[in-house]
Amino acid sequence: MISVRKVNNRPLNFLERIYLVEIARGLAVTARHFFANLLGRRSLTVPYPERRIPAAGNSASRTRHRLKARPDGSPRCVACFLCQTACPARCIAIEAAEYPGNPVEKYPASFSVDLSRCVMCGMCVEACPEDAIAMDTGELPGGAASRQELRLDKEDLLRRVPGETPARGAANRLAEGPGGER
Amino acid sequence: MPRLTIDGRPVEVKEGATILEAAGLLGITIPRFCHHPALPPAGSCRMCVVEIEGSPKLATSCSTPAAEGMKVSTSSPAVKAARRDVLEFLLLNHPLDCPICDQAGECSLQDYYMEHSCAKSRFPAELKEPRQKRRLIGPHLVLDNERCVLCTRCVRFCDEVTRTSELFVSGRSDASFIDIREGKALDNGYSLNLADICPVGALTSREFRFRQRAWFLEKTPVTCLGCATGCRAEAHHAGGEIYRMVPAPGAENAWLCDRGRLTYRPLRAGDRLKKGFIKNGYIDLEPAVREAAARLAGEPGAAVLGSPWLSVEDNAALAALARALGTGNYCFSFTAESGIKDGILVNKDPAPNTAGAAEAAPTGGLDLGELNRRIAAGEIKALITEARAAAFIKGRLPDGFKLIVFATNRSEIPAGAYATLPYASYFETPGTFVNYQGRRGVTGPVVPPPEGVPPLAETAAALAAALKGDGA
Amino acid sequence: MNERTLLRDNVADIAAYFAAGGWRPLKKALSMGRAAVIAEVTASGLRGRGGAGFPTGRKWSFVPQDAQGPRYLVCNADEGEPGAFKDRELLRRNPQAVLEGMAIAGYAIGASLGYIYIRGEFSAEAEFLTAAITAARAKGFLGANILGSGFDFDIHLHRGAGAYICGEETALLSSIEGLRGQPRLKPPFPAVKGLFGAPTVVNNAETLAAVPSILERGAAWYASTGSPDSPGTKLFCVSGAVNRPGVYELPLGVPFRELLETHCGGMKDGRKLKAVLPGGASSPALTAAEAMAVNMDYASLAAAGSMLGSGAVIVIEEGRCMVELLGVLARFYRHESCGQCAPCREGCAWADKLLAGLEAGRGRPSDVETLRSCAAAMTGRTICPLADSLALPALSFISKFRAEFDAHAAGRTCRAAGGGRLA
Structure with a gap:
């Protein structure tokens, strides 16, 4: 019924x-x-992009990239090209150069991330053997007025976030010396 | 002709062939560090061990001759365990340099580890023995003693191939390291082969250092144009730029000489010509061609000199230009003593196409002596040739002589040249070359030429057309 | 019967040696013909006394009869094994027997030049030996046309430069040639392609010193001495906490118990036997019980899982730490490895580091297993047996005295604070 x-x-x-x-x-x-x-x-x-809402402190989301720095300010990156290789969107471009005196020997003369191509997958962070690149700035990428602004170069990327504790990478032990950071 | 069985498969080999070679005939590649087909065996890395039925100990396949009726296993559990153990031993003190090491991607330790081991390390990194790194030995090589696995291929190469013995193993036991003899420098003219044969990143090329990663490289077969030997090589390139040349796999020449190996360098040098060059100024190609054509048409007794550095096709184009000029003042025959002069690869004839150049004008024309006489006598007032061939003109150029050359780099331009036209090299455009043994082959293209630089034949044809246009 | 043919008394001087019947065996050999000499030595069953125990006559027969060019006879007096000092004693007390043995061997293989490769540290013995050679030459036993037979044979003394690895026959030959002292690949064997590329036989000094008595008394007599598979007498050099350490010449097959208690007077100061290395620092260890049950010959020791080797008997008493002892061995072999092959070069160093850690109480529990697997990975995998010389004792120590190793791995050391190694 x-x-x-x-x-x-x-x-x-x-x-x-x-x-x-x-x-x-x-x-x-x-x-x-x-x-x-x-x-x-x-x-x-909020009026974006002039004002941006930061992500929560414990957020696990992938946000704008940064290159981690050693105590002396140089990038931890040793230009191994693994991130460039792993990136599925081919948005990383690196040129390697040599430190004449430094035992680490290799560093990126130029390192650029093209945010307009980036798919925010985080493969670069996973691939890096030196814990040199991270996507933990908490800043959302995008919202730029020109394509040039979306190409981040080494100077844009190289920075610290408060309270970071980097893991030891293989080649970086030479920079850090026996027994820790120098 | 002993017949033996490897992994259950029968194979017949020449008397004296080793088990490793026999396996190779079956397509079985036995891993190895110290063995190299062109060097005497060392049997010291112990990576190539195989199990022979009836023998209690594993044998090194690189130094054990194949015998009739042998039954060999390259994949038994004992052999696999032995390979894992050798890798563990070699990795004990091996530095964690992969991110900065140029050998990454083509490193025997990496490849064999992934294929035969993947075991976790049992040795703390802090106890790894530090050794000298980044030693600049010779003009072309960097030696890193920490990465070295003491396979001694480099020592044997210097002892047996170049017979210069610059390198030796110094010290004993785990304090052994490769060193260079006091008072010697590693510049025997073949030193870059050491970067090829070193299975790890202990010996690397300064030229290639840090410029590219091996897995980005594409490989194209080429013929080396450094001399009349015409070694078969392979150019490795990416993104339109050549990064290095190595001997072609399976080629007759197991090596390349350093000079020939670096013949790609001028392509992207700072002085690469992308435009014409007249007197001391650059000018665009089209006006340069018009100016050159005007000079050739204008001066009485213009001449065309071929070049043994140019391909068969480009020499033919110059011959066509001579016909367009309607002149009998052309020369394409060069005599040069040929043959290997150092017992290894370098030829007495420094030009790659002496035989091929002559094909452009099998009959007629002048010989070099007559050409020089006519220049000196003032009967020839303009000559077009390739930059290096201009050296065949003996003596000072007469005043007002218009020498027009094709060149790739500004540093090539001979003194007294009036006009220079750029052209695409044979890494950028195909060319047929005939070596001193009469072997002919096409080489190139590998990478595109710089924007706006055409092959020589195209410019020569444009010159010929311009000459016809002038009604000459 | 305990008749001594090697360590006889008062034969160091050539006149005394001759008076006691010396240099007659050479004369006899010269009349026998080369093939007969080789047959005699083969029939005697004499085995190499340097450690490998290879039948001597057979080794001599490997030299191709029709080889053109020179041949060489080399006496290996590079006594480098820790615990071995028997050749030194022989060279001091009976050098003429060594020289005569060399001459007979040289005749047998068709060599006209012999080398004695003597350990570099034996400077006094080298002087003594030089004098012995000069004396033999003066008497016409060495040199051209010996005893009017048409056979030329002279001896050149070559002093080593302090490398244990040069006791290995092919490394020894490389050293004589002035090359880096490291073993060569075999085949080709030295009998076919040895010193300077010529057929060469390398024999231990003790082996050569036994040859004159075989020629003198006959192969049958020699074969009847000792034990069936190991005829003849052997020099046993005993070291450790015994009352009378030293060199003893005894028939092969003598029970270890007899060697220890009768000849060496038993353990010193009432100590108890803990372990024995019957063949020097490269032989697997025997526990006290095993040692007391074994006879000192090739077969019996092999059956017990060890080896006769050079006959250098190291007696270890209770209270001696096996971890520390193995550490001494590891440090020695690490230092002496030539460095050619990866398993030995890296394995000896790794074992040394692991043992240093264990001794000092810094070891991790997994270190004992790591050490064991490292030793197993070195065994039978190398160009020469130096790696085995460390690996086999190591495996035996770990298997028979595991508790000591585990105790060290758990952080308990035997010595007072700071651990440490024997000097």
Whole structure:
């Protein structure tokens, strides 16, 4: 036996038919929000990219890249090219160079990440044997006015975040010396 | 002709062939460090050991001759365990240099470890013996003693191939290390072969250092154009740039001489010609061609000199130019003493195509002596040739002589040249060359030429067309 | 019968040696013909006394009869094994027997030049030997046309430069040639292609010194001495906590118990026997019980899982730490490895580092197994037996005295604070 529900399908009255009341009611909602935002009450959105909401501190999401630095300010990166190889979007370009005196020998003369190609997969971070690249800045990439701004070069990428504790990489032990950072 | 069985498969070999060679005939590649087909055996790395039925100990296949009726296993559990153990021993003191080592991607330790071991390390990194790193020995090589596995291929190469014995094993036991004899430098003209034969990153090329990773490289067969020997080589390139040349696998020449190996260098040198060069200024190619054509048409007794450094096709194009000029002043025959002069590879004839150049004009034309006489006598007032061939013109050029050369680099331009036209080298455009034994083959292209630089034949044809246009 | 043919008294001087019947065997050999001499030595069953125990006559027969050019006879007096000092004693007390043995061997293989490769540290013995050679030459027993037979044979003394590895025959030959002292690949064997590429026989000094008595008294007599598979007498040099350490010449097959108690006067100061290395520092260890049950010959020791080797008997008493002792061996072999092949070069060093850690109480529990597997990985995998010389004792120590190793791995050391190694 199918259950039946009787629906009250009465016809619309005159006011409902001309729809003006519904329009006014809708406009009232909009106007309420409009004046609330205009008069400075806290809203859900921010004017991006001038203001950005930082990700939560314990967020595990992959955000804008950075190159980690050694105590002396040089990048931990030894230009092994593994990130460039692993990147599925081919957005990393590295040129290697040699330190004449430093026992680590190799460093990136240029290191660029093209954010317009990057798919934020994190393969570069996984591939790196020196724990030199990370995607933990908490900043969301993108929102630039020109393509040039989306190409991050070594100077843009090289920075620290507070409270970082880098793992020891293989070649970096030479820079750090026996017994830790120097 | 002993017949033996390897891994259950029968094979017949020449008398004296080793088990390793016999396995190679069956397509079985036995891993090895110290063995090299062109060097005497050392039998010291113990990586190539195989199990021979009836023998209690594993035998080194590189130094054990194959015998009739032998039953060999290259994949028994004992052999596999032996390989894992040798790798463990070699990796004990091996530095964790893979990220900075140029050998990465083509390193025997890496490849064999992945294929035959993958065992975890049982040796703490802090106890690894430090040794000398980054030693610049000779003009072309860097030696890193920490990475060395003491296979002694380099020592045997210097002893047996170049017979210069610059390298030796110094010290004893685990304090052994490769060193260079006092007072000697590693510049025997074949030193870059050591970077090839070193199975790890202990000996690496300074030329190649840090410039590219091996797995990005594409490999194209070429013929070396450094001399008339015409060794078969392989150019490794990526992104339109050549990074190194190595002997072609399976070629007759097991080695390359250093000079020939570096013949790709001028391609991207700072002085590479991308435009024409007249007197002391660069000018675009088209006006340069017009100027050159005007000079050839204008001066009485213009001449065309072929070049044994140019391909058969480009020499033919110059011959066509001579016909367009309507002149009998052309020369394509060069005599040079040929034959290997150092007992290894370098030829007495420094030009790669002496035989091939002559094909452009089998009959007619002048010989070099007559050409020089006519230049000296003032009967020839303009000559077009290739930059290195200009050296065949003896003596000072007469005043007002218009020497027009094709050159790839500014440093090639001979003194007194009036105009220079660029052309694509034979890494950038194909060319047929005939070596001193009459062997002919096409080499190139490997990478594209610089923007706007055409093959020589194209420019020569443009010159010929310009000459016809002038109604000469 | 305990008749001594090698360590006889008062034969060091050539006149005394001659008076006692010396240099007659050479004369006899010269009249027998080369093939007969080889047959005689083969029939005697004499086995190489340097450690390998290879039948001497057979080794001589490997020299091709029709080889053109010179042949060489080399006496290996590079006594480098820790615990071995028997050749030194022989060279001091009976050098003429060595020289005569060399001459007979040289005649047998057709050599006209012999080398004595003497350990570099034996400077006094080298002087003594030089004098002995000069004296023999003066009497006409060495040099051209010996005893009017038309046979030329002279001896050149070559001093080593302090490498244990040059006791290995092919490394020894390389050393004489002025090359780096490291073993060569075999085949080709020295009998076919040896010193300077010529057929060469390398024999231990003790082996050669036994040859004159075989020629003198006959192969049958020699074969009747000692034990069936190991005829003749052997020089046993005993070291350790015994009352009378020293060199003893005894018939092969003598029970170890007799060697220890009768000849060496038993353990010193009432100490108890703990272990024995019957063939020098390269032989697997025997426990006290095993040692007391064994006879000192090739077969019996092999059956017991060890080896006769050079006959250098190292007696280890209770209270001696086996980990420390193995550490001494490891440090020796690490230092003496030539460095050619990866298992020996890296394995000896790894074993040395592991043992240093264990001794000092810095070891990890897994180190004992690591050491054991390192030793197993070195066994039978190298160009020469130096790696086995460390690996086989190591495996035997770990298997028979495991508790000591485990105790060290758990951090307990035998010595007072600081651990440490024997000087």
